[in-house]
Amino acid sequence: MTDSHIEEFTFTATCPKGLENLLAGELKSLGANILREQPAAISFSGSLKVAYRCCLWSRLANRILLQLDQVRIDGAEDLYRAVSEQPWEAHIGPSGKLWLQFSGTNREIRNSQFGAQKTKDAIVDRLRQQTGERPSIEKHNPDLTVALRLHRDRLDIAIDLSGESLHKRGYRTHVGVAPLKENLAAALLMRSRWPQIAAEGGALLDPMCGSGTILIEAAMMAADIAPGLFRESFGFERWLNHQNDIWNELREEALQRRTAGLALSLPEIRGYDADAKVLFAAEANIARAGLERQVRVSCRPVNAFKVPSHREVKVGLVLSNPPYGERLGEQEALRETYAELGRQLKAEFPGWQVGIFTGNPELGYSTGLRSHKHYQLYNGTIPSQLLLFEVREHSERGDDSERERKLSPEVEMVANRLRKNLRTTGKWAARNGIDCYRLYDADLPEYAAAVDLYKTQEGVLYAHLQEYRPPASIDEGKARNRLRDLLRAVQSVLDLPRSRVSIKERRRHSHKSGPKGAGQYQKQAEAGSTLQVREFGAELEVDLWSYLDSGLFLDHRPVRKYLRELASGKKFLNLFCYTASATVQAALGGCAQSISVDMSRTYQSWAARNFRANDMNPYQHQLVEADCLQWLESAQQNRKGHYDLIFLDPPSFSNSAKMRGVLDIQRDHNSLISQCMSLLAPRGTLIFSNNLRSFKMDQSVAEAFSVQQLPLLDKDFQRNPKIHNVWEIRAKG
Structure with missing residues (x-):
């Protein structure tokens, strides 16, 4: 019987953040x-055989x-x-051992x-009522x-098929001071392209x-x-609906x-390490995994790190999770270790790929290598x-040489502010899984x-630098110089080539330059230079060069999340x-x-690409090219349905030729x-937003409806609290 003839179920695979x-x-x-x-999770469907296979073969899932079931409570x-x-009587015997995981x-x-x-x-009472017995509550080997997860009024009810977390493979009984979880190590290898490198x-x-x-x-990947x-066991092996014939078939295939x-x-x-004691742990783990002939370790300091000479070794991958220290004194002491590693890599490993995993990226850059990707x-x-780095025999200079020159005191002042913001706002963004954020706002x-x-x-970093209009009292030449200083500071602190920094310059309006507002920002590239970024699991297209805005209003991030x-x-x-990023988030919600x-x-075309990138059904999620004022008027006249949720985010002012009015x-x-x-369902919600700094809500709106202002502003825009309302x-009622 093939999988296609077996009942389909819905599953959730959990994982560490960033591996989705x-x-x-x-x-x-x-x-x-x-x-x-x-x-931190993927929802999928498949047969029970598919779920067993995922438990056995997933290198990334927890x-x-x-x-x-999913119910509202x-x-x-x-x-x-x-x-x-x-x-529950269909899942566990009357005298079985039960364990519960409840979150939210x-x-x-x-x-x-x-x-x-x-x-x-609830479970114990149900089983007592149905069987006359009750299960015991035991955490070990239930x-x-x-597993239950409560979010607002939604409760997900599930059975954990894994037992212990899947990252526990069973081979690691000895660990070092700061052990790396097995599924995270697997992710580092995948991101570093180890499967392809090994195949070659x-x-x-x-x-x-x-x-x-x-x-x-x-x-384990290569073999x-x-x-x-x-593993000693999985959670499904003592479940009443367990299909042991399917499981035995999968295990036998894996053994072969x-x-x-x-x-x-x-x-x-x-592998190498300067600490002989930790290598005893490594050797014990390697033996337990049955890989003594495939994996070797030696005691060697970083300054003796070289390509092995006992056999012909092609170029390959250097991947490591060095210590990074949590206290400032430790970090300073480690800088020389990272610098020594960089010197050895440059001297001994030209043409190799390098991956360094660290909780302190500044230490990573102490190697003197330039990262071409960040995850x-x-x-x-x-x-x-x-x-991720690539070791080159000769450093490619070009516009990078500009970053290598000693910074002037003025540029260093700006660079210091950027570094400070990276330590605060940057760490906040990292903790919250935010890939796109404002680093500096006229600080x-x-x-x-x-x-x-x-x-x-893919983890490649770009910077979008937007100049604010300088006051008339500032000489335009001086304003340009300051913008150039800021560019140099951005390149230096973030280690970015000029090609990955977009600049939008505001030039003063003159009577020769057309209507006010036209041409205030100078284009830096032709249309079509787009990037794919992620926001809370959504895949969104941005363009940092062709338009005034990128296609993603970063200040509206918490609004979209809400x-x-x-x-x-x-x-x-x-x-x-706009580009319908709010609709994408609603669809994913x-x-x-x-x-x-x-x-x-x-x-509308941009929005359609965002919809396709997120596998949104065009029949379920419709795009309408129309003047919103006319569309609203028509919807009222024709009584076009009621909506449970409306997002109204108009511009402050518009007199487009396509609009019937202003x-x-x-x-x-x-x-x-x-x-x-008038288009809302009886218990519906309207979210109204605008970016007019002087805006004041008309009292008649508050008299007619229940109105609450929402403090939806993330850390990266708190210097600018009036950026939107x-x-x-x-x-009412």
């Missing part, structure tokens, strides 16, 4: 049908959860009822321990682990290998060894693949980066510009939708259907809001 995209690709290769990507009694309605809270259930207790009561015969070397996790994971093959893989001539995989990941709760008044950072899906949280099951209307209206054909948001907001409210508006 990699995990989705891995699960797909294992036969899963990807349904949805969300922070857990595989079988989804039983308010309080404790709703929780008890929803859980007790599940047929809402307005009524404010403590996860209380939620777990209520859940336990027969069934139930390239070697893998780790100059600071610690307890050997990177080496063992690399060998086609299933990461879960030697391991035998075949180890019979091959694998590339050189070798933001987490080592436990520590925001970290994988920096030094004489350097009047904004600097936004955009990191692509809309996503409100959107589940809702019918959504997005007016003045589970909105049932949406309409996005904008009169710009350019933005829009002035201060003058017209009362009418716009009233029209939108946001209100939540509902019908």
